[in-house]
Amino acid sequence: MVNSINGDDQQDGSYSGDEVQASHARAKRRIVALELELDTLKASSKKPRQSHTTVNRGRAIRRLVSLYNNVEDLIAEYDRRQEFATGNAERESDSEEIELTHDQHRLYSSFEELLEFLPWLKKEILHSEADEFDDICKQLRKGADGARGDDTANLKPEIVVWLTDLFHPVEPPLRTTTKDDRGLVHDVTGRLICPAEYNWDLQSVRDKVRDRDALHLVTAHSWPLFLYQNFTFDPTDAEQGLFRSSLLVKAFKFLFTSPSSARDIEEDSQEVPPRRRSSKYKNATKNHVAAILGLKSVTPRSIAYTAVQVRFALSSVGCWRNVDGDFNYEQFYNAIIDFFEVVPGKAAKKRVEALVSWWDRMVFGKNRQIVLPAIVIEKSSVARLMAQRLEKEIPSPSP
Template sequence: MSHVEDQQNEGNTSESHIDGDGEGSKSHIENRLDGGNVQPQQSQAVAAHVQALQRRKIAQLEEKLEILQSGHAVKERQTIWYVAKGRAIRRVVALFDSIEDLITENDRRCEESDDPDTTIEQDRLQIGYSTLTRTLPWFYKKGSEMEYEEYSHMLKMLRQRADSARGDDTSKLKTLVSEWVNREFKPVSLVDPDDKHSRGFTHDVCGRLLCPAELDWNNPEVRAGIRNCSDGHIVTDLSFPAYLYDKYTTNPDDLEEGLFKGKILIQGYKAVFTSPSSAKDVDGDGDGADVISNNRRAKKSLSVIKVKKHVAQIIQMEKVTPRSIAYIACQVRFALSSVTSWRSMDGDFDYEQFWRTIVDFFERAPGREARRRVDKLLEWWTRKVFGRNRRGELSDVMKANMSVNALARQRELRDDAAFDSP
């Protein structure tokens, strides 16, 4: 073969190699990829699958996060709701007894329904439970539907807010009581709204208001005896303080006369349950503004505007109750005392027993006449605090006999008679 032919053949061989590169090279590359167990289409499919899987996982995580956040928000709203509802417990249910104690006594009675023998303390707890379920009508149903953990959480929230509300009232009355005492008695040594150390029996006016009903504060020997805690002058919860009485004076021959009608006691009640401003108007026998009626009118006329509600509105309270009076009696005494932090004992004075004594005065009247006097006193308190509105007390029979309804019946009877006549 000539040199030229060799070159041509070489060119043909190269051309043939180049011409076949589309197929040959592809086959060659595929063989190389197959040898490495990696194919382009399979690789792309795997990558797409991984991306899709990751997207699904992200979506699932986002969904779980949203559920957790939603659940947290619901739990937070529930906590706020329980916190708001719990504010009434110390004020109108039980100042010292725990919610758990009330529930335990009610459960005991359900389990031992055939046991008629109960103690005074057990009866007091049972009345407390009944008061709790009236004040928080949702309590029993909601509690019976909950798991134990959620139920315990609810009780904890209620208890915390109950104690918080008591603390708020203590702080509020600390200042207000000092203002009322200074305004009414104008003492030489004014009661300091920020300092409690100068109150109590060391202060002449506070001492007069805290003085046991059976003793005469105007007697120098009595004042000295109380301040020195000498025999015959020990101040305990077995004595009703003078501030509980009308005009802060007592009738030794009738210690029930004027009891629980003290002006500063009424001021304390209105300051907590209606408003501090309403406490300025306590004169007269319920002749002031009708709180209940005014609240209803305000609700209608200001339905679009947010108006801050007072305690009685929040808990839908339209009558003064025994336990709410006992609560305020303890709060006012604490405000008059020199004790700086809330506790159940002040020297020889037991606040817990004092609260129970007042509750029992109303709830355990010894006879029919005593019950009648207690009911009359509570009616007086309701007029004093809420005004003279008694519409809610009208029975269906009383409403039926009133002229508007009576006239409606008469008109119907006349129409029926006219229709039946020939």
């Protein structure tokens, strides 16, 4: 006996009209489901090419790892140390210790940063063939240089808007399409890239700087004024306000969070309220650069990268280069990293940690990830309860 969908019994084995219609409907639904499943399989099979994926991963390198060293340089330093540690390097005696220069320490620190943001690369380093790994490095370099180039191009016009807001009115006006009128030839950009210890407000100083007087050269041995809070330098405390410039924070947020978020930074050195302006960047990008790169906290190298980009945007140089007149960008970049990573003692380390925490608040606000110190966790109510419960389990001594 066969039961129909409407509950009527069909004694002769034939199907009612409702059963036939129901069967057709089920078949159609099944066909639609299979078509959707097929479309899903086709879509999932269209994965990006490995080379394209590697290029995208490389966009983190210049920004977060090393602006001037390539992946090959970092891995070469790693290999050299591994060879020495395993006894493959030649040495005169077993007691001989490896002698490392300051630059080699920085290079290896860059390698550790590389694995921090590209952890998958460790497997490639250990197991890939030479030709295959060479291709990976080329793709990473392509992505790294592409990201740097994009940031340079995007910052070029935007920084003019910020300077106009900060120093309004800017005379003569700076143009967004060219850099010919920037650098030392303009009083605003010249003041910002001038060594902090020079008094740019004096006409005699400006003339000597522009004439490349031997005692007034613009080099990476001096901190540019744009790095300081309120663009003010205290010769009795050169660390006061360093790397707390609103212009630097604006640039960081522009490059790493979203262009629109850069407008949220409170201006430092302004005599009149900044002019309201419309922006082509209406909404913050949900998946901003920092999230894509895995940057959850501001790092010294990301600050150094931003500082170099700002300095280049303020200059009159049209194309990317390592040296601008007497100013060496690579030396400037390394000096910033050393400020954060090479500290003379505990007091300096605490000041650096406080500075990085300040950056985290400025960039990521209250939503930033905060790692609790172990001592705080040990004193928490949860930890106290666990300890107290454990004490209660210990039997008291018999009388």
